[in-house]
Amino acid sequence: MRPPSRRCSGVLWTSGVTVLILAFNTGYHITQQEQERRTPRVWRQTSNVRLRALSKAAPPPKSTTTTTTPAATAAPATAADDCAGRPHTELWGAVIENGDGNPQPDAAACCRACRAYEPILDVAGGRQCNTWVYHPQTRACWLKHQEREPLLRAHEQRLSPPANAQNPWTSGVWLGVKPVPTLPARYNGCVTKDKCNTSRACGSPAIDGYSHVDTDCLDRSPTAAAYVAHLASGADARARLVRAPEQRADYDGLGVRWGIGNKKATWQECEAACAAHEPTPMSAPRRGPFSRLPCNVWTFCSRDVCFEPDAHKHSRGDCWLKFSENPEAVEVNMREPMLASFMRRHKREMADGVPWVSGALLLPGVARTNGTWGPRAFW
Numbered sequence: 001m002r003p004p005s006r007r008c009s010g011v012l013w014t015s016g017v018t019v020l021i022l023a024f025n026t027g028y029h030i031t032q033q034e035q036e037r038r039t040p041r042v043w044r045q046t047s048n049v050r051l052r053a054l055s056k057a058a059p060p061p062k063s064t065t066t067t068t069t070p071a072a073t074a075a076p077a078t079a080a081d082d083c084a085g086r087p088h089t090e091l092w093g094a095v096i097e098n099g100d101g102n103p104q105p106d107a108a109a110c111c112r113a114c115r116a117y118e119p120i121l122d123v124a125g126g127r128q129c130n131t132w133v134y135h136p137q138t139r140a141c142w143l144k145h146q147e148r149e150p151l152l153r154a155h156e157q158r159l160s161p162p163a164n165a166q167n168p169w170t171s172g173v174w175l176g177v178k179p180v181p182t183l184p185a186r187y188n189g190c191v192t193k194d195k196c197n198t199s200r201a202c203g204s205p206a207i208d209g210y211s212h213v214d215t216d217c218l219d220r221s222p223t224a225a226a227y228v229a230h231l232a233s234g235a236d237a238r239a240r241l242v243r244a245p246e247q248r249a250d251y252d253g254l255g256v257r258w259g260i261g262n263k264k265a266t267w268q269e270c271e272a273a274c275a276a277h278e279p280t281p282m283s284a285p286r287r288g289p290f291s292r293l294p295c296n297v298w299t300f301c302s303r304d305v306c307f308e309p310d311a312h313k314h315s316r317g318d319c320w321l322k323f324s325e326n327p328e329a330v331e332v333n334m335r336e337p338m339l340a341s342f343m344r345r346h347k348r349e350m351a352d353g354v355p356w357v358s359g360a361l362l363l364p365g366v367a368r369t370n371g372t373w374g375p376r377a378f379w
Helices: 107-115 149-156 215-220 222-231 267-276 340-345
Strands: 006-008 011-014 019-021 094-097 132-136 141-145 170-173 187-192 195-197 242-246 249-251 252-257 297-301 318-321 331-335 355-360
Touching: 107 132, 107 141, 107 170, 149 170, 149 331, 242 267, 249 355, 252 267, 267 297, 267 318, 267 355
Parallel strands: none
Antiparallel strands: 006 011, 011 019, 094 141, 132 141, 132 170, 187 195, 242 355, 249 331, 252 318, 297 318, 297 355
16 A cells, blocks of 8 residues: 655655645636745844743844846836826736735726836736736636737737737836846845745745755764754753744744644643654665654644645644754744735735744754744745
């Protein structure tokens, strides 16, 4: 009988075989939603305090995104000022903003929303909105981007009779040009879901949906070796780990214990489970792709339903035990205040804020930093 498949933080494995999958959203109207971000808040190092509150921490210095102005120029004012749109038309394009979360009172307001949108690097690669699609019944206003050729073709056809009079959508285009955001010269962590600057020996796990994860590299990593050595240093080794929990935060890491079904009554119990986790010895066969790794990061679902931008359903008591190569500068999936664009994309799911409690177990003498946004902050 074939053993059941198991999943862990975007990783799917079966017995003896590791299959890595990437859950992502495509770039078009029905299926695509882009991921968004803002800079995380600073962790403040405290000593011998079990619960480290971050509510008074100042934000880290922000890298300033520079912009360059394209050579193209805006369309004549008569074309650019026309917000009438073409009825019974649904234009396609890369989604800038999901219409289900962007209701507008009428087509003209949708048009204005498109023109008012300021491009940001982590949404559609910094593309501007030049196409809008509006549904008069649902009031959904989709903001999109088309490349130059289909954009001009749609502009030329704006006065032609619609091909399908039963189509309820109204669409329009804008030929104006806005500055294009570019990567900052220097940055730490991730600035988009696939643009990360990390000091981790084995890379940022989620940068490509965990598809590049190298279990042998992780097993041999300096961090894994340091934790294994510490756990073998004496009977009180686990008690000497420094606890660093954070309310309303979700940390990334590779799951050494799958969280769905691993129920705990409180986050304190989840933290204790992380400290008690026994990694598989290097001399023994793996019991899973990450079984040889120690637990130094945990995440606990504190509400009846906990949102994650993935395919799973997370419920109260789920306790994820994870490994991070750099737990003192952990990669953050969600933290309050969360990225404005992420909140706009997941407006309904995040209406009550971040539902997770997370924490790290640090080796004695290791100083905690603010951490960085991880790739999942842009999903």
